[in-house]
Structures are given as structure tokens and as C-alpha cells.
Amino acid sequence: MRVGVLTGGGDCPGLNAVIRAIVRKGVQEYGYGFIGFRDGWHGPLEGDTVRLDIPAVRGILPRGGTILGSSRTNPLTTEGGVRRLKENLASHGVDALIVIGGEDTLGVAAELHARHGVPCVGVPKTIDNDLSGTDYTFGFDTAVNIATEAIDRLHTTAESHMRVLVVEVMGRHTGWIALHSGLAGGANVILIPEQRFDVDQVCAWVRSRFTIRYAPIVVVAEGAMPRDGDLVLKDGTLDSFGHVRLSGIGEWLAKEIERRTGKEARTTVLGHVQRGGTPSAFDRWLATRFGLHAIEAVRDGDFGKMVALKGTRIVRVEIADAVAAVKTVDPADYQEAAVFFG
Template structure:
């Protein structure tokens, strides 16, 4: 076995689940064990488990069959120990103090944190507190900066595209406007890519505020050309031009007061503007669940094996990232608190426009 600066490390998954998490866990732990003789410690339910000390040594037998399994065997939560920290009722410890206690109690030399923007922001803060941390980029939104791709995105893209394909047949049969809502709260990568792959006539994403009149014009142009249906792909974070003028607090308040998701509002607005029947499909958690695609299995495995090498080398405070086809490490300080939005001149934006797809502006 090769020498390593790490003997024991904790591993956790935090935030929303995504296809490929178990493949990444398997890759980190197997490589760390086979190549370096490290012991992995499973931390259950994300950062909550790190605060509560909900941990156990991970046996090699626990990794069998994980490559194709969806979800996460470690469990997950959206707990953020640095946000509005409250002392524990029994111990009186703040979350970060409890984390340090458990890190020491379990004789951990490092942590591997698998997750999206929030997870890696917390990982960065833990690094600032003196813990040895490595992050892995997981999210179906593909919105983590400094990495070309996150694992989970391609599987969600396949699911969303398949759904749009299936809805096409119903739309054509019933001469309806079909509004399909996909995930993408702050960034529209999934909506844009699935919309193009599925032949969407209109694609609405957070980066391009929409004018419902422009969308209605596209639908009516299709009707006048003898096309009796339209496919509208809407990212959950899509916003109107009026909403785009609101500050963050006002926008959040407006969305909290909205009685339904954005797809229902768009469908209602289109019915009023065109007098054509509209129907809504919200894909929701279907996009996050199930077996990861081959691409996500491979990408998660590449990230996981690289993380094991980072551990052995003591290369901490990094996110394992994909840049120009190569696996590299990016300082977590460059990731924390940031979102990778789609640039206005992105190739896929230009491709959509050249196809005649309406982007709502």
C-alpha cells in the first residue's frame, strides 16, 4: 500500500439527494482502503450527523452493489450548522463546537463532504475552523462554479428529456399547450438542456426573465402555421420581467405568497392570453431519484477516486472538479456562496435561438 497522510476520514452527504452519490461514496472508500489502507467512518444524515455524532465505521461489505443504486446509503439533511446556530439543550455546545468534539472523538484526520452549493459552502467554513475537508460536486442543477459538470445532472437530464418526449404525444393528440416544470431554482441548466433535447417550443429559465406576451406570441404563431400544440419547458426558478425588478427579499416574499408553482402560473397566463387549453406536468422528485446514468456513474467514480488521492496527499480545502476534461482541485474559497448561472452568450442559448425556440424575452 502507498503511504498516506490520512488514516481515518469521515464521509457525509448533505442537501438534496442526486443520482451518483452512492457511486461516489463507493469510489472514495474503496480507493482509500485498497490503495492506502484508510478507514472510512460513515456520518449519517449530513451535517446533522456530524453535530450529533451519528457515525459508524464503514465496512467494505457496505459498499457492495452501490454503483447502480440511487439515493444515498448515508442519509442526508439540509442542516446548516453555521446558519443561526443554537446551543444544544443538554451539552450547551454550539454546532461547530460539537462538530469539533466529534471529529476528535472519532479520531478523524479529514472529512469528505458530498453535496451542492450549500454543502460545499459549509465545507469551506469547516476548513476555516481548522478541519481537513475535501468537497465533491453533486447536484442535478449543475450550478457549482469552477467545475464543468456535477454528477447527478446527466441522469436528471435523461429523465426530464424522456418526460418531454412522452408529453409530446399527448400534446399533439389533444391540441394543447403543455407546460412542463423541471428543477432549477437559481440556474436553468436542466431546463435549457432538456428543453432543447426534448424539442421544447418555449424554454423559460431564471437567467432570462420572461414576458408572457412574447410566449403567447410564439404559441399563436405556431397555431397560425397549423401546429396545434406547444411544449413549454419551465425551470422552477423562472421569473417574469416584473419579478426581475424586485430585490431578493421582495421576490422571495412574492413567491411564498404564490399559491402554486411557476408552471401553473405560466399555464394560467397563457390560457388568458391565447384562449387555448393548457395543462401542467411538474416532474419534481422524479428527476432526482432512481438509478444513475452511465455518465454519472463514471463521473462520480472519477471524482471519488480523486478524492481518495487528495486525502492521501493531504491536499485539503479543495473541491474535486472537472475542468476541460481533467480532474483537478479547486480551493473551496472559490466555490463558497456562488452559483454558476448560464451566460447570455452560452452556446446552448445561441443554439436555442437559432432553432427558433422562444426564451421568453
């Protein structure tokens, strides 16, 4: 059997650990051959491949990013895309495809399997931790650790200058990174997409913090919205999956806080640093286990499934179910953090 592997969407710590586990187990235990497709769905769409064997995956466990490259290419919206993809898979002798990605990348895999008969197994990847069907996605733990360290460092400069520091973290639809890093980092306000915020209330918390001579840290997810406003966009362009580019809620909020409270406010946008660099120990562990179980699903012919973490066990769920709805922050979890606001 020959198995194709691709990584799609945003890069993420742990991708290389998945690739390594798939190839090591597939070659050593099952005698499979592998082919890597470059740059997400662009690879099978254009027939762009790389060698993928045991020598190719040596030493990649601690490396961030992906040796296969990634993109947001969508073959379902490309003219003749499905036909070209299937022809390229056939010409390279690919019997099964392991797809490592988030909601968009796995959504394509679900469609290709259900409607076009492409044998796919999914591996969940997103630093946002917003995929249904799995307790955690790899990359999330690393992103939270990076954001928490940044918040820890910003406390000292905020208090030295007695100014408000607004920290913008990733999170288009959900506030998992903001909530976890904000709580772990001792933020005084946490704002997430699931809960529209009142700017006046935020300013009240800021004023309250200054009364005890401690400068506040406000953590805001990029998709958070004020009660009487909308998303802050970088521009009006859309990617191939129809997503707008978000940017600027942190800067907008800092200006509003400064204008309404008279306190100096500055913004730090963590951006892509959250998903770059070496993966945490937890993400290496989880990504490796996902890879081992993904190749087992291929061996079993259990296609249309995604490997997932439930408790401490790796299970299989339908890809279509995993991408059907976004996993959002429970209001009760957010209310726990609210004890520390102000």
C-alpha cells in the first residue's frame, strides 16, 4: 500500500511529530510506502510531491512548522479540482490519504470521501482548539504557553510605567487561547468571541485596577467584538475558504480605553509567534499518538474517520461530525475567569 500525507491550513507546532509517527509505524510495522504532498491541497491538485521515508523524518520531532509545507488551497472551489486531484492520486499510486489539518482542510477531506470516494483519514490540527470531536488539538498547548509567557513578561513593564497593556491573541471564532493564557497569566480582563463585551465595563475594570496601584493586562482574542460593534478587519479580502482577514481589535480597544479613562494604553499583538517554534512536550506526545493511530485507521480501512483525544484515549470519529460545528468556550468556564476581572 502507498499512503499520501499532507498538511493544510496554518502551520502549527506538532505537525512534524505527526508525520514522523505515521511514517515510522507505517514502514516498520506494515511495510507501507509513503509520499508527501507539498503545501496542503495544492500538492495533490498539482501533483507536487516530496520523498517521505524514514530518513526524511529523522530529527523532525522537535521542529516547528511542517516539512511538507502548507497552504489554504481549496480544491473544491478550483475549476476541475476534484478531477485533477483524483487523477494525480491515481498517477502516483496513492491508495489512501492522511490529511492533517483544521476545520477547512478536514472539511475538504470529508467532502472528498463522502461524495467522491477518496479514502481519507483525518488528524485534527489547530492552535485554536475549536474542532468538535476531540478534547484537544495539538498546537494549542504550545500557543497557550507562548501567550502565557508573554503576559508574564508584560506585567512587569505595565507596572513599571503604570499603563494598560492590551494583548491580542489568536482566536477567530473561539476564545480558548485567550481564556487559558489569560487565566494562567493573571490577566485582569479576558475578552473572547463567544461573549460580546461592553467597553464601559472594560474601562471600569481598568480604573478599578489602578486604584490599588497595579497596571492592568487585558487579553483579547482577535475575533472578539464589542456589544455595539463588529469585527475589526485588516481589509475586505477573503481566502479560498471565504474567511476575512482579522486584525486590529487590540489596537482599537487600547485607543478606546485611553480615550475613556485617560490612562496610557499600549497594544501587543502576538500574531504568528503563537504558532511558530518548537512544540511543547504535551503537543509532541499528542501529535505522535495521533500519527500512530491515523496509520492504524488506514491499515483497518476505516476511512472517513478522524483520530481524536477523549480523556487519555485516542478514538475515531467521523470527520464530517468533527467539522460540522465549532467547539466554543462554555459560558461557565468563562464565568470562572471573571472572578479575577478588575
